[in-house]
Amino acid sequence: MQRVSVDIGGTFTDCFLVWGDDYVSAKALTTHQNLALGFNAALGQAFEEVGVSLEEVMREVDSVRYATTLGTNALIERRGPAVGLITTAGFESSIPLSRGRGYGEGLSDRYRKDLPMAERPAPIVPIPMIAGVRERMSERGEVIMTLDEDDVRAQVRTLVDRGAQAFVVSLVNSVVNPAHELRVEELIRSEYPEHMLGSAPIILAHLVAGRKGEYARTSSAILDAFLHKAMYLGLSTLELNLRENGHERPMQVVHNSGGMAQLNSTDALQTIHSGPVAGIGASEHLAAETDLGNIVCSDMGGTSFDIGLVVEGGVKFYDFNPVIDRWMVNIPMVHLVTLGAGGGSIARYDRLRRTVAVGPESAGSDPGPACYDKGGREATVTDADLLLGYLEPDNYAGGRIALSEKRAAAMFKRNVAKPLGIDEIAAAKLVKQKIDHDMANGIAQELRARGYEPRQFTLLAYGGNGALHACGIANAIGIEKVLVPPFSSIFSAVGAGNMDQLHIHERSLYLQIYDSVTRALLDDFDAFNAIVEGLEARGRADLQRQGYADGDIEHRLELDMRYGNQLAQTAVVVGRNRITSSAELLELIELFGRDYGKRFGEGSQAPEAGIRVNTIRVASYVRTPKLQFKKVLPAADRLRPAPEPVERRACHFVDHDGPVETGFYRLEDLEPAMLVTGPAVVVSESMTFLVEPGWRLAIGDYGAGWLERVDTNSGERP
Known part of the structure; x- marks a missing residue:
């Protein structure tokens, strides 16, 4: 098997290369101005480790799978064409009214409840760009009013005169009988063939969303039309980048439905949140191969914390009406919950509550956390982890990013510690406790809202910061077992490579x-x-x-x-x-x-x-060939103590007043089935395991780790 898969996050671009028996992971900072640059940088690290050239990799790999944030970025920046909406006469206000709840969708509970300050998002399709046409289908698909084709032509001309560069056709009950929507498309193309309007997309709502619900279905089609150009140009540029480097096969794009397809069979809307969904797909495959039972997926990256569920018995969790940005849509999207909690989450003094607040704002990759020493002036979770002693300043990200402890301390002192009247270490502990509890509360709410208890689940912790905060999250929620999967820092990229x-x-x-x-x-x-x-x-x-x-x-x-x-x-x-x-x-x-x-x-x-x-x-x-994870878990009868740590340093933990002597290990020095008892830190090129007091870590294959709570008095499991 020879395969490349990539997941672009808000901070890092993750790359996973399968080259025969070699599995290689790589990370590079995301280059938002041109995503191909970050992809090339990450892939460059990977093929150098294998010892082959970029051209050879691109020529020989069977596929390149891509999970992208292009659509998310386009929505944030509101980059898109002027969209004209054609709907059934009498339903022109469905989108502006947005079921009477558009002011709050996509906002946190805090802002959703703030009715006096409620503001609707700027509409993608303003009212003058909405046209009603005379037609009507019954709920059973029977024609109540025949489509008035002259009326359609007149409305289309009006929208073109007002600047429409893309068309959405969403007629009532078209999911039952799409005949009128199909005819409207024919009329638009007859009035304005491609040589007149160019490649103006025409999006039919019944092809985007197959479920009833006029508002959500129409919103789905509008977002798809709005993102079409940015996605087409962006992904085409990425595919051209592959062609220039010798890859001649079609580029594969990950979908938020839990699979992938070629670029020519991908709708723009299907790419939203594709990276986190790829991680859930990898989790499902891992759970099936290792008999883990129920697992809760937690992906802690630099910008966000994503939660998903994988449950025994074939239960599938979809969002029936997911909210993308500020709009409810109606597409089959694998269910996930995203919190603004990551390594780059900004910590600040909360004047109202006189305590510390963390996120959802993030420092991103540029300038990034203060300790990156790239001009960042905000204290972040990564800065707190550095001050508490968990990160090695000269060995972060394999030594590619040098961390400045002095810079982190200065920003913590100015932004958090001084307003609270405490020192930087105490402030960093508060930030660590706050972020861990926020993530734990998110998991608990998600589980209990669906009728589950946390003790019924194993926590699967991945992402660049997953292994670093796994014990803290588990302590806060009462979970006894945590699995850090193989290649956990790029696990969503691994999932992209395993998709069908x-x-x-x-x-x-x-x-x-x-x-x-x-x-x-x-x-x-x-x-x-x-x-x-x-x-x-x-x-x-x-x-x-x-x-x-x-x-x-x-x-x-x-x-x-x-x-x-x-x-x-x-x-x-x-x-x-x-x-x-x-x-x-x-x-x-x-x-x-x-x-x-x-x-x-x-x-x-x-x-x-x-x-x-x-x-x-x-x-x-x-079905496509997949990586095998059957030997990931360490065999219980082979467990043995790890050798002495390479060094011991003082670290600070939330439930301990003073510094605690902590052993530091190198992951490459540890063999499968070795046991590391906390407090300990295990460092690899791409991630850091934090084994907090009261926990132990058993090493598995491919850098996986099995964390279990232990009795701190006897060293045995309770």
Whole structure:
């Protein structure tokens, strides 16, 4: 296997190179002005370690997989074309009204509740750029009013005169019958062919989002149109960069649905949050191979902290209506929660509460934390970790970034310690405690909102700062076991390299599979299977267009199910792709009840309210070769003490008043199954393990680490 995968974050660009039996990880600072520069820098480190040239790597690798923040950056900067929206007459105000909640979506709870100061985001499509056309479909897809084609032509001309550079067509109930949307596209192209308007994109809402919900579906299409140009130009530039270096195969782009596809089969909206989703995909693969059971994924990078769940039993967690930036959308996105908590999170004095506050603002990669000595004037979490003794100033990031302890201390003294009336070390402890508790609270809220308790889960800690703060998070939340996965500092890039070719298509509907009033089960299996078959056909066409043979294509059926009109909805992975009998339907109902009981407690199932399917979803995919993680966990019968540390230094810990003598180890000196008892610090080129007092670390293969809580009096597990 020869493969390159890359994940661009707000601070670092992570690269993972698989070259035969060699697995190489590399990091470089993200170059926001030209993402290809950071990619080339990271890849350069990787191929130098393997001992081959860039041209040879690019010529021989079977694929380059790319998770990008281009779309996120474009939204933040509001870089995009003027978008014109064509909708059903009478529904022109759906987007401006935004369900009466647009002022708060995408904001923290604190600002969402501040109604007097509420401000809506600047609209991507202002009211003058919204046009209504005369037509109407019923909720069953029946034509109530025939499309007025002359009206369409007139409205399109008006939008063009007002400067429209991209079109969104979102008509009511088009997910049931898209005939009118398709005809509007034909009319636009007939009025303004490409030689007149150029490559103005025309986005049909029913192709972007297959579920009902006019506002969220239209928002999805608007964002897709707005990001189309930036994504096309940015990704095309990246693909050109690959071509110039000898890579002739199509570039693969990671999707937030949990898979990847070629650039020509990727919508702009599908790339948002693709990096964190790749990490969740890698976590799912690791959990399946190592029998970890339930895991909570935590990715702590330089800018953010991402949380995801992987649960036994085939339960899939999607955001049904995720919020991207300030807009609710309606696409199948793997569920994740993002907090403004990372190594670059800025620490400051909170005058109102007279304590320390951390994040969500970040110092990013330029200028970065104060200790980077690049002009940063804010105290950050990384500065706190340095002051507490966990980081080696001359050996950070493999020695490529020299840290200035003096600069970190000066910024901490000015911005945090002096206003609090304490010294820099005490202030750094407060920052460490605050950031760990913020991340732990985020995990606890996510788990308990879905009916789980933290003790039922193993914490999977990855990202550049995951191993450094894992024990602190686990202490705050009460988790007993933590796994730092192999290549944890670039684990999302590893996940990008392990993804399958995948396309997801879904259909929104109201399907009562058990009617509690008549006590009747669904019996029209042909209609149900016809919908599934249609979704499979769309996925098959997507993959065939990318050159995959029909025999390599597989399909996975998922149903969004609920009891009656409950809000709690569960995505159930069905073990078969067709339902042909009442016995098979009862198996599905039993599976749903079992998953529901695990989440909300056995006995909470409510079949007396009826059982509904709200969405039919088909994932069409082609399996690709994957890395094997079966030997990651250290064998319990082989555990043995690690040798003496290379040095001992004083470190400071939250629950200890004074400095604590701490052993420092080099990861390359430790063999699998060796045990390191805290307090200890294990340093590698790309990350730092912090083994806090009361914990021990067992080394696994590929730099993995198994952290367990121990009894500090006896040194044994409780």
